[in-house]
Amino acid sequence: MxxxxxxxxxxxxxxxxxxxxxxxxxxxxxxxxxxxxxxxxxxxxxxxxxxxxxxxxxxxxxxxxxxxxxxxxxxxxxxxxxxxxxxxxxxxxxxxxxxxxxxxxxxxxxxxxxxxxxxxxxxxxxxxxxxxxxxxxxxxxxxxxxxxxCLLRARWEKLLYNIPFSGMSVAMGGVTVDIIAKDPSARAAATRMMEEARAIGNADLAAHGVEGEMPAALLGKMWDYTDRAGAYLPSASVDLLAGRPVELEHLLEVPLARAAALGVPAPTLSEQLELARAAVQARMSKVEAQSRGAGCSSGACVEQA
Missing domain, CATH: 3.40.50.720 (NAD(P)-binding Rossmann-like Domain)
Incomplete structure (x- = not known):
């Protein structure tokens, strides 16, 4: 380019x-x-x-x-x-x-x-x-x-988007972000995840000696990105649907661990992480079953590598 x-x-x-x-x-x-x-x-x-x-x-x-x-x-x-x-x-x-x-x-x-x-x-x-x-x-x-x-601040600002939309997209089985945005209950849950991510991020920035908090106005900016993006499928869900490893650790698990270490409550993030893990496990089980089935011939099933 x-x-x-x-x-x-x-x-x-x-x-x-x-x-x-x-x-x-x-x-x-x-x-x-x-x-x-x-x-x-x-x-x-x-x-x-x-x-x-x-x-x-x-x-x-x-x-x-x-x-x-x-x-x-x-x-x-x-x-x-x-x-x-x-x-x-x-x-x-x-x-x-x-x-x-x-x-x-x-x-x-x-x-x-x-x-x-x-x-x-x-x-x-x-x-x-x-x-x-x-x-x-x-x-x-x-x-x-x-x-x-400050790259750490920039990472947390991007996580205000990645945490709710990658997390919930995977947790809901691999849906596009417009489905989350248009459903009132899903939109409310995504907003709570943004608020929790902002609280964790601000605590983490303070712990690293970074002055100034991420403003609440950033949540509106993230919704503006999302509402304009339309039927976008986050890459985490692309991987989910393809049966590949899903990037949960650095997008959800590490921020949640930071929350625990810093004493910041994050109930919605915790709940969505468990749902995302369950969705990943269900998808991988389906892929493994399909792989085993692909090796079946004449009544004998051969495990696929």
């Missing part, structure tokens, strides 16, 4: 699809397409040289694999920009160290419509925790970039 950098895309589960029909990004800001024979599409970093920047788009639960995935691309001068949700910066620092690691948050409605097909639906700004060249990566691109003086 502009910028003029030499970029290589490291794909994992989508690599086979990309080598068949290419990698497609469909966006209101302009489409992008890489054909199947593009040398920029890779499934491994084997044979590559160290790069200037690694841009990570991993879910927080996969960060522990990031160093292995980077392989020889990560050199002594490589810097890492991790675009993630949730309270995961300590985990990231354990993998790459703090000195060359940059946290970032994407305010974007984007979903993987099919393998190697990405739909950018709405928004698209990037918030970076510290500067030192990270902003220059996006110069002359169509991505709006801001630098925040």
């Amino acid at each position: 502009g910028g003029g950098h030499d970029v290589t895309f490291l794909l994992r589960s989508d690599y086979a699809a990309a080598k068949t029909h290419g990698l497609a990004l469909k966006s209101a800001d302009g489409d992008m397409y890489l054909p199947p024979d593009s040398p920029r599409l890779r499934s491994t970093t084997e044979g590559m040289q160290p790069v200037d920047w690694l841009v990570l788009g991993l879910k927080a639960y996969a960060l522990k694999h990031a160093r292995e995935l980077a392989g020889p691309c990560y050199g002594v001068h490589t810097r890492v920009l991790a675009i993630t949700n949730g309270l995961c910066d300590d985990d990231l620092a354990l993998v790459f160290g703090r000195e060359r690691t940059f946290g970032a948050i994407a305010y974007v409605c984007v979903t993987r419509a099919a393998p190697a097909v990405i739909h950018h639906l709405h928004y698209g700004d990037l918030l970076i925790g510290k500067l030192s060249g990270a902003r220059d990566l996006w110069r002359d691109s169509r991505v709006g970039v801001e630098v925040t003086p």
Whole structure:
């Protein structure tokens, strides 16, 4: 999307699809397409040289694999920009160290419509925790970039959205956010979760010596985002419906643990977390049953790996 950098895309589960029909990004800001024979599409970093920047788009639960995935691309001068949700910066620092690691948050409605097909639906700004060249990566691109003086505050502000809408979307079996917004009882529960998240976040910021609270007006801003997003399905629910691991730990479990440590009551968050866990377990049980069934032939059932 502009910028003029030499970029290589490291794909994992989508690599086979990309080598068949290419990698497609469909966006209101302009489409992008890489054909199947593009040398920029890779499934491994084997044979590559160290790069200037690694841009990570991993879910927080996969960060522990990031160093292995980077392989020889990560050199002594490589810097890492991790675009993630949730309270995961300590985990990231354990993998790459703090000195060359940059946290970032994407305010974007984007979903993987099919393998190697990405739909950018709405928004698209990037918030970076510290500067030192990270902003220059996006110069002359169509991505709006801001630098925040406090990444922890920015993470909590994004969690005012992620906690209720990712959490409730999963808890309700994988529904789009407009269903939550239009149902009076669900909307009220989401608002309570926002209020609890704001209370936990403000207590956590104070515990870290950060001055100033997140204002109550942010709740209205989150509802404005949601009401304009329409039938958006959070990525946590995309993973739920696909039978993949769901990002509950850093979006719900860690904030709830912070609440307990700080003495902040969060009954709605606790309730929705249990419902989300139950939804994940039910979905995984269904996927496992389907996998076992796929191995059944002539009355004999073979467990699928």
